Amino acid sequence: MTDYTAAGGHGAVPTTGVPSDEKGARRSQPLWEVFVRSRRGLSHTHVGSLHAPDAHMALRNARDLYTRRQEGVSLWVVAAADIVASSPDEKDAFFDPAGDKPYRHPTFYDVPEGLTHL
Amino acid sequence: MRDTAAYALRLGDDALVLGQRLCEWAARSPQIEEDVALLNLALDQLGAARSLLTHAGELEGAGRDEDDLAYLRDEPDWTNALLMELDGGDFGKTMARQLLVAAYQLPLYEALTTSADEGIAGVAGKAVKEVAYHLDHARSWVVRLGDGTEESHRRVQAGLDEVWPYAAELFERDALTERLLAAGVAADPDEVEPQWRRTVEDVLAEATLTVPETTWRPTGGRTGRHTTGFGYLLAELQHLHRSHPGASW
Numbered sequence: 029m030t031d032y033t034a035a036g037g038h039g040a041v042p043t044t045g046v047p048s049d050e051k052g053a054r055r056s057q058p059l060w061e062v063f064v065r066s067r068r069g070l071s072h073t074h075v076g077s078l079h080a081p082d083a084h085m086a087l088r089n090a091r092d093l094y095t096r097r098q099e100g101v102s103l104w105v106v107a108a109a110d111i112v113a114s115s116p117d118e119k120d121a122f123f124d125p126a127g128d129k130p131y132r133h134p135t136f137y138d139v140p141e142g143l144t145h146l
Numbered sequence: 147m148r149d150t151a152a153y154a155l156r157l158g159d160d161a162l163v164l165g166q167r168l169c170e171w172a173a174r175s176p177q178i179e180e181d182v183a184l185l186n187l188a189l190d191q192l193g194a195a196r197s198l199l200t201h202a203g204e205l206e207g208a209g210r211d212e213d214d215l216a217y218l219r220d221e222p223d224w225t226n227a228l229l230m231e232l233d234g235g236d237f238g239k240t241m242a243r244q245l246l247v248a249a250y251q252l253p254l255y256e257a258l259t260t261s262a263d264e265g266i267a268g269v270a271g272k273a274v275k276e277v278a279y280h281l282d283h284a285r286s287w288v289v290r291l292g293d294g295t296e297e298s299h300r301r302v303q304a305g306l307d308e309v310w311p312y313a314a315e316l317f318e319r320d321a322l323t324e325r326l327l328a329a330g331v332a333a334d335p336d337e338v339e340p341q342w343r344r345t346v347e348d349v350l351a352e353a354t355l356t357v358p359e360t361t362w363r364p365t366g367g368r369t370g371r372h373t374t375g376f377g378y379l380l381a382e383l384q385h386l387h388r389s390h391p392g393a394s395w
Binding site: 057078081082084085088089092 | 180186286
């Protein structure tokens with residue numbers, strides 16, 4: 029079973045056996061995934077990725093690349109290699125079974141009349 | 147008023163000329179992330195420069211706006227410190243200069259937030275947050291380059307050795323600063339310098355770099371005597387405006 033990791037927001041890449049032309053200089057600048065919280069109360073949302081030599085610089089690069097138009101009040105960076113991704117091969121087994129179970133959506137409740145703030 | 151105008155012009159010229167030097171890194175940085183980072187720093191400097199030049203023009207009262215001051219002055223009329231105009235060299239030299247400048251601009255702008263001149267105090271209030279990040283950025287890189295590989299250490303030390311003597315000019319006092327200190331407008335160089343030195347020495351120690359020893363104190367920027375490369379910088383900065391007066395897009 030192949031393991032998959034995040035790939036710059038493009039889905040999943042196997043952790044082994046992927047041909048790469050990345051040479052020394054680029055390898056010393058691994059990939060980081062960036063998450064921005066746009067304002068208090070909202071969750072951090074994935075916005076993209078970047079290269080940086082370490083976590084400290086990754087956070088600063090994220091600040092410079094992804095929050096220069098006031099997009100956020102908080103930043104996370106995560107080493108892309110540390111993210112475990114679901115495999116495209118498992119898509120059917122993972123996600124299709126949920127397809128015919130509409131009762132999981134909260135749409136079958138009758139909302140009492142006069143109820144507000146729901 | 148004329149004194150304050152001249153002082154605002156010094157601050158503005160420092161910011162504009164450094165911003166122009168940083169712009170030269172566009173599409174030349176070691177990585178695309180750093181390209182954006184350096185240009186963000188340049189835009190901060192440019193923003194401060196625009197406010198300061200506009201303010202200087204208004205105080206002067208001769209009808210000159212920010213564009214007139216930026217595009218239509220010749221070398222002897224520019225009052226930036228020489229440190230700002232030195233060519234960027236390699237990334238190590240650029241980061242060494244960034245460290246020296248940011249460690250100066252942070253306590254400088256902090257002091258100027260209480261300037262008796264409201265225009266300068268306003269610009270300083272905004273710039274303090276910006277240069278705090280400039281210092282963080284420069285510190286991060288200088289430490290990584292200095293305490294990095296043998297070559298990165300050698301190159302950032304060489305860059306530091308080149309720019310170091312020019313830092314002394316930042317803390318010079320002259321008749322103008324004395325009058326404006328008495329009026330509560332200027333920042334006191336004698337108070338800014340120890341803060342600068344403490345910051346810089348801390349970073350250099352962490353970066354395993356050596357504080358250069360020199361007695362050479364190049365000076366002249368505040369009175370319009372500039373280095374050879376400054377003319378080329380001005381040519382690039384000004385040629386469009388001078389070739390096509392009033393051009394806009």
